[in-house]
Amino acid sequence: MTTHLEPVTFGERALRIEDVLALANRQAPTHLQGDAAYRQRIAKGAQFLDSLLDKEGVIYGVTTGYGDSCVVAVPLQHVEALPRHLYTFHGCGLGKLLDAQATRAVLAARLQSLCHGVSGVRVELLERLHAFLEHDVLPLIPEEGSVGASGDLTPLSYVAATLSGEREVMFRGERRQAAEVHRELGWDPLVLRPKEALALMNGTAVMTGLACLAFARANYLLQLATRITALNVVALQGNPEHFDERLFAAKPHPGQMQVAAWLRKDLAIDAPTAPLHRLQDRYSLRCAPHVLGVLADSLGWLRGFIETELNSANDNPIIDAEEERVLHGGHFYGGHIAFAMDSLKTLVANVADLLDRQLALLVDVRYNHGLPSNLSGAPADRAMINHGFKAVQIGTSAWTAEALKNTMPASVFSRSTECHNQDKVSMGTIAARDAIRVLELTEQVAAATLLAANQGVWLRAQAEDARPLPPALAAMHEQLAIDFPPVIEDRALEGELRLCLQRIAEQHWRLHA
Numbered sequence: 001m002t003t004h005l006e007p008v009t010f011g012e013r014a015l016r017i018e019d020v021l022a023l024a025n026r027q028a029p030t031h032l033q034g035d036a037a038y039r040q041r042i043a044k045g046a047q048f049l050d051s052l053l054d055k056e057g058v059i060y061g062v063t064t065g066y067g068d069s070c071v072v073a074v075p076l077q078h079v080e081a082l083p084r085h086l087y088t089f090h091g092c093g094l095g096k097l098l099d100a101q102a103t104r105a106v107l108a109a110r111l112q113s114l115c116h117g118v119s120g121v122r123v124e125l126l127e128r129l130h131a132f133l134e135h136d137v138l139p140l141i142p143e144e145g146s147v148g149a150s151g152d153l154t155p156l157s158y159v160a161a162t163l164s165g166e167r168e169v170m171f172r173g174e175r176r177q178a179a180e181v182h183r184e185l186g187w188d189p190l191v192l193r194p195k196e197a198l199a200l201m202n203g204t205a206v207m208t209g210l211a212c213l214a215f216a217r218a219n220y221l222l223q224l225a226t227r228i229t230a231l232n233v234v235a236l237q238g239n240p241e242h243f244d245e246r247l248f249a250a251k252p253h254p255g256q257m258q259v260a261a262w263l264r265k266d267l268a269i270d271a272p273t274a275p276l277h278r279l280q281d282r283y284s285l286r287c288a289p290h291v292l293g294v295l296a297d298s299l300g301w302l303r304g305f306i307e308t309e310l311n312s313a314n315d316n317p318i319i320d321a322e323e324e325r326v327l328h329g330g331h332f333y334g335g336h337i338a339f340a341m342d343s344l345k346t347l348v349a350n351v352a353d354l355l356d357r358q359l360a361l362l363v364d365v366r367y368n369h370g371l372p373s374n375l376s377g378a379p380a381d382r383a384m385i386n387h388g389f390k391a392v393q394i395g396t397s398a399w400t401a402e403a404l405k406n407t408m409p410a411s412v413f414s415r416s417t418e419c420h421n422q423d424k425v426s427m428g429t430i431a432a433r434d435a436i437r438v439l440e441l442t443e444q445v446a447a448a449t450l451l452a453a454n455q456g457v458w459l460r461a462q463a464e465d466a467r468p469l470p471p472a473l474a475a476m477h478e479q480l481a482i483d484f485p486p487v488i489e490d491r492a493l494e495g496e497l498r499l500c501l502q503r504i505a506e507q508h509w510r511l512h513a
């Protein structure tokens with residue numbers, strides 16, 4: 001683990017998206033709040049539940065069946081068996097497994113929710129869940145099967161089961177039986193108390209963990225797309241006046257102004273400039289701040305939705321040990337994350353579309369103001385057999401189309417399920433998975449357009465009357481040159497595109513932040 005970040009503490013203090021990201025990437029150590037007052041507060045919830053049980057009160061999910069079956073009374077002699085049944089019958093997830101990064105984000109989101117202290121779980125459960133994160137014991141969680149409103153019940157059943165020493169985990173790079181890993185670590189598997197399986201499963205941790213990761217990717221992509229746009233303004237010899245400060249003061253959406261300011265800085269514009277070619281560039285250049293600005297302006301409310309959910313008790317019922325009340329509600333409903341992720345995927349797909357349009361200008365001699373066809377750097381006598389970025393542009397069209405196709409909102413596909421108990425659900429986990437997929441595709445588009453823009457900038461620099469690049473772009477161009485030499489003779493670019501994707505994933509370039 002690289003530990004260059006501050007430790008992340010689970011407990012009463014709110015976490016930020018960046019904390020979850022650091023944990024998901026194993027870049028920060030973690031702590032569980034351990035002061036006596038806090039531990040007592042947690043313990044009190046579990047004790048209060050036990051005392052209710054002694055009095056044989058009716059507690060949903062403890063002395064009743066689950067969901068629609070809440071009208072079924074469970075006699076005391078069966079109460080202890082109920083948690084195991086809950087995670088067992090939910091062991092029906094399908095689809096691909098969440099990757100290690102996503103799984104850590106999910107564990108972090110569930111732990112933080114339980115740390116709110118109103119879920120009625122024991123300190124021991126918080127400690128073991130924390131130990132899973134600390135020792136990187138990662139439940140294998142199939143990503144499909146949640147409607148995102150009775151919480152992420154089915155995927156989270158894999159967390160409950162593995163904490164109990166059942167099913168499988170990834171540990172030190174190997175797929176292992178959870179029981180075996182418990183033994184190896186000298187741990188006794190948890191025997192979940194009556195409310196504990198429900199508390200682990202009845203919440204939004206899968207969609208929220210994924211949302212944290214998606215947010216961080218989108219945030220970087222915004223800056224990268226701005227940088228790519230600046231490179232393309234140079235490559236296409238566009239009109240930088242489109243990003244004028246006074247122009248943007250007249251329509252002052254803050255994020256849009258920010259993107260325009262980044263472009264001015266990248267292009268080193270501090271005074272009005274005369275256009276070289278067209279007075280008004282095509283929209284994919286001229287309106288770049290207006291497209292990217294919508295994403296920039298949305299990050300604030302998206303962060304608000306995601307972090308409020310992350311730091312909430314998204315569980316049912318809520319155990320208020322202070323007032324000695326059991327509060328029945330629907331906090332497992334992931335409507336905020338669903339809307340945030342449905343929105344994010346549309347915002348991000350628009351970035352793909354913007355960059356795809358810029359690439360269409362770059363490769364086409366009718367629009368690129370003198371660059372070679374398909375940006376090929378081949379000399380004139382070999383130009384006829386060289387095709388440069390032609391196939392990369394075709395690929396980009398495909399990735400963009402797929403990203404745009406995935407923007408269908410998930411939240412409007414609510415289905416009444418579970419004998420009509422869950423008759424309105426969020427589909428937030430589907431929305432979050434879509435958002436991740438749209439991000440993957442859009443990063444591919446960004447990788448392709450970055451390499452092409454960089455090639456365009458290189459081609460311009462070959463001209464006799466070439467102007468020096470502004471400092472920020474010169475630095476980027478130099479850095480890119482290390483990994484991505486100019487395309488002179490045709491070559492297969494898959495390897496370089498994949499390397500570029502890796503660079504994007506590791507947020508390799510310091511951009512505008």
Ligand SMILES: N[C@@H](Cc1ccc(O)cc1)C(=O)O
Nearest residue numbers: 066067150151153202316332
């Ligand atoms: N989310 C439901 C609980 C539930 C649990 C498991 C189920 O299979 C169904 C419903 C509630 O709190 O009301």
